[in-house]
Amino acid sequence: MNYKLSPFYIFLFIFSFGTKAQTTNDLLYEKKEFIVKSDTLLYRIMYPENFSESNQYPLVLFLHGAGERGNDNNTQLTHGSSLFASPENRLNYPAIVVFPQCPKNDYWANLSADRTVKPISFKFQNGGEPTKSLKLVMLLLDELLTKPYAKKNQIYVMGLSMGGMGTFEILSRRPTTFAAAIPICGGANPNTTKKYALNTELWIFHGAQDDVVNPQLSIEMVSSILAAGGTPNFTLFGKDNHNSWDSTFAEPNLLPWLFTRIKK
Structure with missing residues (x-):
């Protein structure tokens, strides 16, 4: 006998599954505040199972998109947090994972945008003062790197959309910190790549x-990194629109690649 679920029950199943995943993330990622004088950066942090301060762990910094x-x-846990929080990945890749949150009136990257055109036209600065949010992220990172349990040769950064732009920018401002970076559907000023092209391994999506x-923004960054002597990986998903992070997170070699990058 064949049974057909009504749209209501299909919705209920999807909603229940999503709620369960979100609840799991809420439990695993601790809520924190990083305060510097009158400024506050909200962030979530997940520690490995059976975390011990006497051990050392890789550290992953994840920068969310403008919608989060x-x-x-x-x-900020909407995209990417479940990837690191799955039981299998927590077992195979024990790491400290940090998700800061940018307020609505700020950006990770120092840029201007013309949203009257599609795709959006971005103008990226080369240098200058970082945004308040990125400055706080860098100060938080500096503090975390003072901890004995942070593995200094396995510090990683990744982000999507606005966070992909922030990933490129934090590389240019901390060019010797990261062993590897994964910018997803981002972009930056190509002139900044020479600062980190030889220091950080990249996989750009x-x-x-x-x-x-x-996508031409990522292509320009790849070209500039190559010109500077770097050897980036680059994946262009032919059928993907802006949400290429879904295909990125489904890439089976993503985490094996990331967690085997070790800074010399």
Whole structure:
């Protein structure tokens, strides 16, 4: 006998599954505040199972996209947090994973944007003062790196969309810190790549049909890194629009590649 679920029960199943995943993330990622004088950075942090300060662990910094900005210290977990929180990945890749949250009136990268056109037209600065949010992230990172349990030769950064742009920017501002970086559907000023091209291994991702952040931005960054002597990995998903992070997180070699990058 065949049974057909009503749309209501299908919705209930999907909602229940999503709620369970979010609840798991809420439990695993501790809510924290990093305060510097009158400024506060909200962030979530997940420690490995059976965490011990006498051991050392890789550290992953994840920068979310513009849609996850806010002040709830929760929305930044929307994309990417489940990847690191799965039981299998926690077992195989024990790491300290940090998800800061950018407020709605700020960005990770120092840029201006013309949103009247599609894809959005971005103008990236080369140098200058970092945004307040990125400055706080770098100060938080500096503090975390003073901890004896942070493995200094396995510090990683990744991010999507606005966070992909922030990933490129933090590399240019901390060019000797990261063993590897994964910018997803991002971009930056190509002139900044010479600062880190020889110091950090990169795997850059974008969707060929992205109508929000032009894939040409990632192509230009790859070309500039190559010109500076770097050897980046680059994956362009032919059928993906802006949400190429879904295909990125489904890439089976993503975490094996990331956690085997060790800074010399």
